[in-house]
Structure formats: C-alpha cells, structure tokens
Amino acid sequence: MTTLLSLNNICVSFDQRMVLDHVSLELNRGQITTLIGPNGAGKSTLIKVILGLIPADSGNITRASKLRIGYVPQKISVDESFPLSVERFLKLARHYSRKRLNKVISQLSIEGLLQRQLVRLSGGEMQRVLLARALLGEPQLLVLDEPVQGVDISGQIELYQLISDIAQQIDCAVLLVSHDLHLVMAGTDHVICLNHHVCCHGEPESVAQHPEFARLFAQNERQQLAVYTHHHVCDEHDHHHHQASSQENV
Numbered sequence: 001m002t003t004l005l006s007l008n009n010i011c012v013s014f015d016q017r018m019v020l021d022h023v024s025l026e027l028n029r030g031q032i033t034t035l036i037g038p039n040g041a042g043k044s045t046l047i048k049v050i051l052g053l054i055p056a057d058s059g060n061i062t063r064a065s066k067l068r069i070g071y072v073p074q075k076i077s078v079d080e081s082f083p084l085s086v087e088r089f090l091k092l093a094r095h096y097s098r099k100r101l102n103k104v105i106s107q108l109s110i111e112g113l114l115q116r117q118l119v120r121l122s123g124g125e126m127q128r129v130l131l132a133r134a135l136l137g138e139p140q141l142l143v144l145d146e147p148v149q150g151v152d153i154s155g156q157i158e159l160y161q162l163i164s165d166i167a168q169q170i171d172c173a174v175l176l177v178s179h180d181l182h183l184v185m186a187g188t189d190h191v192i193c194l195n196h197h198v199c200c201h202g203e204p205e206s207v208a209q210h211p212e213f214a215r216l217f218a219q220n221e222r223q224q225l226a227v228y229t230h231h232h233v234c235d236e237h238d239h240h241h242h243q244a245s246s247q248e249n250v
C-alpha cells in the first residue's frame, strides 16, 4: 500500500477557535476515504490544508514527491451572463493532452454536454463536468468536497458509483467529503468521522456502530445507513481491515 499523503497532528484555528484539533490521517493509493462530520466540523478546512491552500498552525504534512491532486469543489460560481461552453471550460485546464481530454470525456459520458453552456447545466451534469476537469491532470489523489450537492438521489448513487469505478481504473487515492451519510458508506473503504478532532475511523460498518458516531448523528440517519452496505466488487481491490477506533492516528 502506497501512502500518498499523510497528516500528523494538524491544528488550525480561526479567531482563536480551534477548527482542526490534532488531526492525523493517511491517504493511500487505491483506497477511497470518506470524511464525514456535521456542519462546521472542519471538513472543508481540512481539504484546504491538504490542497495546500491554507497553512496549518502546527503539525506536519507529508506528500509523495510531485503528487498530482485533482480537486472537485463543492460548486463553482460563474456569472449567468458569461458565455462559456463546457468544452471551453474543460480546455481552460492547464495541463492536458487532446488524447487525455477525449478519454475523460468518454469515461464520464459527457460528449453530449460539450456545447452546452456551463451555467445551464443541472446539478448532476455540473458535477460530472467538474469531475472531468479534475481528472484531466491524471491525478494520483482525487479530492471531492461534497460532490453530490444539488444531485437527486438516483444521480447520487450513480455519481458515487462512477467515482468508485474511476478510482479503480486509474488506481488513485480518493478523499470524499460528505455530511450526507446514507449513500457514501456504500462504496468507501475507510471512513473518518470528524468533529474538529477525529472522533472515530475505520471501515464503514464499524464506524456506524461507534458510540462517538452515534452521538454525532441522529438515529434516523443511522437507520438509513443500515440499508446500504459496503459492496466493492473488484477482486483485486485491497480491503484494509481497520477496526473502528477513536485513536487520532488514522
């Protein structure tokens, strides 16, 4: 198992309020990690630290040499009056080849969207386009911040499946952020439950049983979770049998 990025005791405070409190984690090639936590738990802040957009107040970050990270933001804002087709938007990416562009377009089945205006896309279409853009640079680590926002429930299942399929195809590490619990558990290897500190982590089923998790999330959400079980279907997939744990080292 190759560790692509590790955080060790990361702390971040805003206005003397600690938003990330000694957070440690590892992201490994071929593994899908889901970060869950309530609103304001520090998930987006953690993503920004991982992307190098904000510095940590203390702690260490180790990245694999020349690590290529693809990022799918929660959303992007484009002015309604700004004429920008999907094709032009994709071509704004800095490093890509024509061959790579064509491959990604076909992987995500967005051929039919290329001439459409970016601002007119539905939530699900937009997420596919943002995912395509993130994949253009052949990332070794794909980071997605709540990728299913604005997507209906069947679209969410489809999108999670697509992310999981692509991760297997390109053998990258995935870090997926969500505060939606019901669907993310299905395709993930490792769950980290964050509420400023790492409350618990491990395989989805064991995290779902953890008292810290139970305390953070309402009963009805946990019941919905029970409907979806871990179902990776790739024989070669390396399942890591972590037990849910409250330790800070993930």
Ligand SMILES: Nc1ncnc2c1ncn2[C@@H]1O[C@H](COP(=O)(O)OP(=O)(O)OP(=O)(O)O)[C@@H](O)[C@H]1O
Residues within 6 Å of the ligand: 014, 015, 019, 037, 038, 039, 040, 041, 042, 043, 044, 045, 046, 179
């Ligand atoms: N640049 C900033 N300056 C001051 N406070 C900030 C800043 N960025 C985030 N915060 C605060 O830090 C806390 C964590 O925010 P963050 O966006 O990381 O949470 P989150 O878990 O992603 O939340 P959500 O699920 O609602 O998106 C919030 O209280 C937020 O207001």
